Amino acid sequence: MADNYTNTNLPYETDFEVSDFLEFNDWIEEGPPLSFSSISADYNIPQNPNYASNEIMMNSGASGISSSSSSSIHEGNITRDSGSGREKKEIREKVAFKTKSEIEVLNDGFKWRKYGKKMVKNSPNPRNYYKCSIEGCSVKKRVERDKDDPTYVVTTYEGIHNHQATLYIFG
DNA sequence: CGATTTTGACCCGCGC
DNA sequence: GCGCGGGTCAAAATCG
Numbered sequence: 001m002a003d004n005y006t007n008t009n010l011p012y013e014t015d016f017e018v019s020d021f022l023e024f025n026d027w028i029e030e031g032p033p034l035s036f037s038s039i040s041a042d043y044n045i046p047q048n049p050n051y052a053s054n055e056i057m058m059n060s061g062a063s064g065i066s067s068s069s070s071s072s073i074h075e076g077n078i079t080r081d082s083g084s085g086r087e088k089k090e091i092r093e094k095v096a097f098k099t100k101s102e103i104e105v106l107n108d109g110f111k112w113r114k115y116g117k118k119m120v121k122n123s124p125n126p127r128n129y130y131k132c133s134i135e136g137c138s139v140k141k142r143v144e145r146d147k148d149d150p151t152y153v154v155t156t157y158e159g160i161h162n163h164q165a166t167l168y169i170f171g
Numbered sequence: 172c173g174a175t176t177t178t179g180a181c182c183c184g185c186g187c
Numbered sequence: 188g189c190g191c192g193g194g195t196c197a198a199a200a201t202c203g
Contacts, residue, residue, distance in 0.1 A: 121192065
């Protein structure tokens with residue numbers, strides 16, 4: 001029961017600051033009971049054969065809005081090894097967008113396992129950490145409510161799925 | 172009974 | 188070196 005969607009018909013906004021190092025916006029809003037539509041890949045990602053299939057698209061008929069406005073991805077490759085005892089993972093891409101919904105975890109066709117919750121200093125709202133539960137897939141997702149507009153949910157994806165969306169798509 | 176959530180502890184980078 | 192902020196682990200609890 002969380003299908004209560006605030007279905008405003010806002011086209012799409014631009015210019016909002018998400019976090020410290022995230023300035024990207026590409027936010028989608030749709031009508032259907034499901035979630036967002038597709039994240040257009042317009043970044044300077046060299047080549048991501050996977051990404052194409054990563055576009056989250058549900059909603060039969062692809063009524064999704066492929067809003068490809070200004071979008072900046074923060075990419076960074078952190079590879080740490082050598083005697084530190086712990087290895088760093090590689091951060092591929094980060095995609096953040098905020099949507100207006102009451103539910104925080106939108107059904108994006110993937111299965112996520114929550115692995116952490118944290119209170120951020122600047123916001124009274126916690127931040128949730130999810131990871132794709134498919135083996136071998138290390139995509140992470142961070143969900144947080146906007147501190148200014150609690151009606152908005154900021155979702156940040158990080159990484160590339162190495163598989164197709166597993167969860168069916170709404171029947 | 173297996174998978175997932177919960178929640179505090181732990182860990183790491185950075186600034187003072 | 189220590190404390191802080193943010194991210195992750197992991198054991199117990201809960202869910203389906």
